[in-house]
Structures are given as C-alpha cells and as structure tokens.
Amino acid sequence: MSDGLRVVVHNDTTDAMMASLYEAAPDLDALACHSNAELEDAIGSFRPDVVYSVRFDVSQPFPRDALLGDAGPRWISVGGSGCDHLGKWNTERTTVTNSAGVASAMMAEFVFGCALHFTLDIPRLQQDKANRTWPIRMVSPLKGKTLLIVGLGQTGQAVAARAKAFGMHVLGTRARPSPVDHVDEVHAADDLPKLWGQADVICVCVPLLNSTRGLVDQAAFDAMKPTAILVDVSRGGVIVPDAAISAMTKGQIKGAAFDVFATEPLPADSPYWDLPNTLISPHCSAVYEGWDLASFDMFLANLKRWQAGDSLNNIVDPNRGY
Known part of the structure; x- marks a missing residue:
C-alpha cells in the first residue's frame, strides 16, 4: 500500500x-x-x-x-x-x-488551574497586591467538594484522576454509562438536570454533536449552586451563549472559565469580555x-x-x- x-x-x-x-x-x-x-x-x-x-x-x-x-x-x-x-x-x-x-493531561491541568483561580480567590489577592493592602483572605479547599464532569472521554477521565488527588467526590456522564476509574458515580447525559445542583465544580468536555449542542442552557445554569464554578473546555456551541452571559451578569454562579466559543476568535464587541468573575482564554487548553x-x-x-x-x-x- x-x-x-x-x-x-x-x-x-x-x-x-x-x-x-x-x-x-x-x-x-x-x-x-x-x-x-x-x-x-x-x-x-x-x-x-x-x-x-x-x-x-x-x-x-x-x-x-x-x-x-x-x-x-x-x-x-x-x-x-x-x-x-x-x-x-x-x-x-x-x-x-x-x-x-x-492533550488530555494538559487540559486536565488547565481545568484545575481555572478552578483554583476561584477557590484560592486569586483575583482579590491580585487586587490586594495592587493596592498594597493586607486583608486576611479565606481560601476554599477542593477536598470534600463534588466535581461534575460532563463527558467522560479521555480528557474527562484525566480530570477525574486529578480530582481524586484533591480528595473530591466525582460525578460524570457518558453516552453509555459504565464504571470509570476515579469516578464515584457514572450517569447518562439525561441525568444532568438532577446533577447540576449537586456540583461545586463543573467541567464540560464533551464533543460538539447534535446531542450536545446547547446542552448547557438556561435551565442548567438555573439549577447550579450559586457557589458553583464552571470550566468549559468542550467546543463552542455546547454552552448556550445567551444563557452563559445572562448567568454571569446576574451572578448566578461563583465563577466561570470559557476556553471555547461559537465564534472564534471571540469578537472584540462580545459581551463575554465584560462579564464579572469570568476567565476568557483563546481555545488554548490543549495547546502546550x-x-x-x-x-x-x-x-x-x-x-x-x-x-x-x-x-x-x-x-x-x-x-x-x-
């Protein structure tokens, strides 16, 4: 041949x-x-x-x-x-x-880098440094918290392995539910409505398919804890932009990191740039x-x-x- x-x-x-x-x-x-x-x-x-x-x-x-x-x-x-x-x-x-x-290992590191940005209150620590002030900040451990991984492919499994090192309880979804190493509960995607509200950290890493397009919609954000942290390393189109923008503008969840967008590069006039408690990255979680x-x-x-x-x-x- x-x-x-x-x-x-x-x-x-x-x-x-x-x-x-x-x-x-x-x-x-x-x-x-x-x-x-x-x-x-x-x-x-x-x-x-x-x-x-x-x-x-x-x-x-x-x-x-x-x-x-x-x-x-x-x-x-x-x-x-x-x-x-x-x-x-x-x-x-x-x-x-x-x-x-x-890039699954690198993407897993990226996911936790984003999560730790919020749990360690990095934005206020940076502001304290800029202001030359010395308030005591209370950081939040990942140990004991629940992580929901939407999509247990190779990236999701790499995230799960690292989550266990942090002592987290891990939930995950996959098309054909079956046991996965480092995952405490494996569910079908149809179970997501009852899972959003259980998670302290949510990692979205599914491919863009007809079944996943618009998967994270307004109802999903409405079901999340107000203290939840969302990290999206999937594909643009899995999260509904209007729902994400609305949720972050209203402060429905603690923080979000978006690495992928429906339109890339992200237009300069996109509302995403001005969202509070939000990290924006140029689809680089897999680029090392x-x-x-x-x-x-x-x-x-x-x-x-x-x-x-x-x-x-x-x-x-x-x-x-x-």
Missing part, C-alpha cells in the same frame, strides 16, 4: 513534521500546506491518499467539501480531537482518525509546547499501520462524533 503513497501535511509550521515523516517513510511523496487555501489546491492537484490536518486557521473556510469529495484522500488524520468541522462523511470512502488523548509533534507521532504510528494494512487507531464514527 506504500507504493506511490501521497501524503499532505497541513499545519502552520511543518518543517519538523516533514522531517519526521521522511525519516519514518522515505519512499512516499509528501507535500506541506500552510493554509486552508493551499490544502484545497493540493487536493485537486496532488490528489493525496492521506491528509494529516490541524485546524489552525479559523479566519478562512475549511475545505471540507474538497477533503470529502471525489478527489479527497482515503484517510484524513485530524491533528486534534474534535472533528465537528468535517460534519458527516461516507465511511466506505473516507476513514477519519483523530488525536484524542494527546510540543503538542503538535506529539500528535504527529500518533499519526506516524498510524501511518505504519496503514502501510501494513492493519486497522487504524482512533477511528472516528461520524454518527457519534468520536
């Missing part, structure tokens, strides 16, 4: 990736693309068998139709975990894999030094399987979205 194999690598920086690719498979034909437009052109002219693609440029339309069209590759390796930008595809023609798990090369290593391991005719790891079901 390797004879005449054509591979496209699509990322903003590709030098190290291309070097690793040629080292692992020196006989293949490869092309680097550094924009969505270049990728679309390459599909028509180069006609790759395999495309490794990182969705790094949201300012240009992603060439979904070209990737999944007649000239598109037989295998698309998504450099991240989310595949909602591809929509649906014909699995008889196109195989899609992702890099699920490559070396993540792209770690993801590419996963691709290279899968490429060996592809060349050997073996089944690939991390194949995505377009109906499930993961």
Whole structure:
C-alpha cells in the first residue's frame, strides 16, 4: 500500500513534521500546506491518499467539501480531537482518525488551574497586591467538594484522576454509562438536570454533536449552586451563549472559565469580555509546547499501520462524533 503513497501535511509550521515523516517513510511523496487555501489546491492537484490536518486557521473556510469529495484522500488524520468541522462523511470512502488523548493531561491541568483561580480567590489577592493592602483572605479547599464532569472521554477521565488527588467526590456522564476509574458515580447525559445542583465544580468536555449542542442552557445554569464554578473546555456551541452571559451578569454562579466559543476568535464587541468573575482564554487548553509533534507521532504510528494494512487507531464514527 506504500507504493506511490501521497501524503499532505497541513499545519502552520511543518518543517519538523516533514522531517519526521521522511525519516519514518522515505519512499512516499509528501507535500506541506500552510493554509486552508493551499490544502484545497493540493487536493485537486496532488490528489493525496492521506491528509494529516490541524485546524489552525479559523479566519478562512475549511475545505471540507474538497477533503470529502471525489478527489479527497482515503484517510484524513485530524491533528486534534474534535472533528465537528468535517460534519458527516461516507465511511466506505473516507476513514477519519483523530488525536484524542494527546492533550488530555494538559487540559486536565488547565481545568484545575481555572478552578483554583476561584477557590484560592486569586483575583482579590491580585487586587490586594495592587493596592498594597493586607486583608486576611479565606481560601476554599477542593477536598470534600463534588466535581461534575460532563463527558467522560479521555480528557474527562484525566480530570477525574486529578480530582481524586484533591480528595473530591466525582460525578460524570457518558453516552453509555459504565464504571470509570476515579469516578464515584457514572450517569447518562439525561441525568444532568438532577446533577447540576449537586456540583461545586463543573467541567464540560464533551464533543460538539447534535446531542450536545446547547446542552448547557438556561435551565442548567438555573439549577447550579450559586457557589458553583464552571470550566468549559468542550467546543463552542455546547454552552448556550445567551444563557452563559445572562448567568454571569446576574451572578448566578461563583465563577466561570470559557476556553471555547461559537465564534472564534471571540469578537472584540462580545459581551463575554465584560462579564464579572469570568476567565476568557483563546481555545488554548490543549495547546502546550510540543503538542503538535506529539500528535504527529500518533499519526506516524498510524501511518505504519496503514502501510501494513492493519486497522487504524482512533477511528472516528461520524454518527457519534468520536
């Protein structure tokens, strides 16, 4: 299968990736693309068998139709975990894999960094420093508190493991409820209405699917404790923006950290920027030094399987979205 194999690598920086690719498979034909437009052109002219693609440029339309069209590759390796930008595809023609798990540990650290920002009262400590004042601040431990993880995929499971190190009680949801390490109670997503009010910290890390779009709505915020902390590292569209903005404006919960948005980059006139007790980050919870090369290593391991005719790891079901 390797004879005449054509591979496209699509990322903003590709030098190290291309070097690793040629080292692992020196006989293949490869092309680097550094924009969505270049990728679309390459599909028509180069006609790759395999495309490794990182969705790094949201300012240009992603060439979904070209990737999944007649000239598109037989295998698309998504450099991240989310595949909602591809929509649906014909699995008889196109195989899609992702890099699920490559950033789960980092995302779990990010979740707790955000939670600790509020439980340790970092904003007021910073203000005290700026004011050169010395009031005694009462910090709040995570030990004994309840964490609700909405989505027990690899990221959710990494969050659960770290939660146990803090001594938390862990609740979680997944599409097919079954026991999960470090999780005290595993529920179906349909149980969320009765779970929101039990949680002191809520981590949202589900993929964007028809079943999860708008999952965290006004009713969810209304059910949360006024002392709750929400951290969203899922995908834009899982949380209803109007509901989040309303809840934070009214002070319905203690704090929230939003790493993902329906429109990215977040427009300068978005109400999110002015919300109180809110952290805003540019979809960076999974971005750490070396993540792209770690993801590419996963691709290279899968490429060996592809060349050997073996089944690939991390194949995505377009109906499930993961």
